[in-house]
């Protein structure tokens with residue numbers, strides 16, 4: 429039995445053609461036509477005026493925080509359940525991450541719990557569209573506006589997801605994306621920042637280029653970084669972006685089939701559903717295994733592993749990591765994290781394999 433991976437990129441002749449053209453042109457470093465085109469087409473995809481490519485999603489978040497002036501002594505509010513980068517980038521900027529529990533129905537930061545965490549030091553809210561399911565951007569925008577806070581979106585898992593008919597990433601002041609190998613589209617490693625604010629876009633461009641304001645004069649007025657994407661990465665990224673609508677349709681089908689096959693299984697809680705105002709993208713089809721299933725998420729994972737089906741547990745809540753350890757309790761984040769399981773989700777996963785995976789989840793109960 430060949431094993432079923434949890435994720436796998438879809439790379440084809442378009443990517444290969446762009447790569448060949450990139451190598452032949454000799455523009456393989458961080459300038460070139462693929463970078464320009466990937467950036468402008470990505471801005472178009474998000475309906476934003478500006479976009480800046482970066483070396484990965486983490487550096488995108490770091491640059492976003494620096495661009496809005498996050499510094500030592502500041503606080504940034506973010507969900508307790510997300511990838512570690514979200515808190516790490518706040519720490520890189522010298523500021524403190526302040527965690528807020530997630531909402532049981534959306535799996536994203538709970539807007540009702542944010543205001544009591546706001547202090548004089550709070551500068552920004554980082555919304556995360558976890559596993560491709562959009563955060564409640566209308567409520568978050570209201571809170572951010574009321575308290576004069578920046579609203580940053582971590583859309584690393586949610587390329588193409590929508591809230592009130594707007595693509596995520598382009599809703600707050602700054603949106604950050606990742607193109608890691610398992611993301612909706614990939615450049616191997618890579619990231620992108622989108623914004624409608626020209627001043628922020630300019631700042632980000634300077635910061636990611638060693639703090640240089642003009643090319644080749646070695647004058648660096650600010651502390652900068654080398655967080656650039658290469659033309660090679662962008663060559664792949666552009667091809668991927670031109671295929672993204674087909675990718676999103678394929679993922680919707682996978683999502684629909686998993687939901688259909690698993691909806692009647694006792695003890696399985698399906699992921700947040702699309703509504704009139706929000707549309708997710710099924711980055712990883714993720715579900716919860718609760719007590720009435722009779723086996724824990726961990727036991728189900730181990731069973732599926734024996735059947736050569738690779739899965740992932742959910743993120744560990746950030747307040748449970750040594751760097752951010754606290755005695756605070758975030759009961760929803762803790763429970764969803766312990767019950768969570770992400771199933772194989774990638775373009776090219778066959779209907780037959782989805783049936784097999786759903787069947788084996790049922791079998792796991794009896795094992």
Ligand SMILES: *Cc1c(COP(=O)(O)O)cnc(C)c1O
Pocket residue numbers: 484485486487510511513514556582584585605606607608617618619
């Ligand atoms: C993948 C991811 C990142 C980081 O992106 P990298 O490109 O791996 O640095 C940040 N936030 C979330 C939610 C992610 O899933």
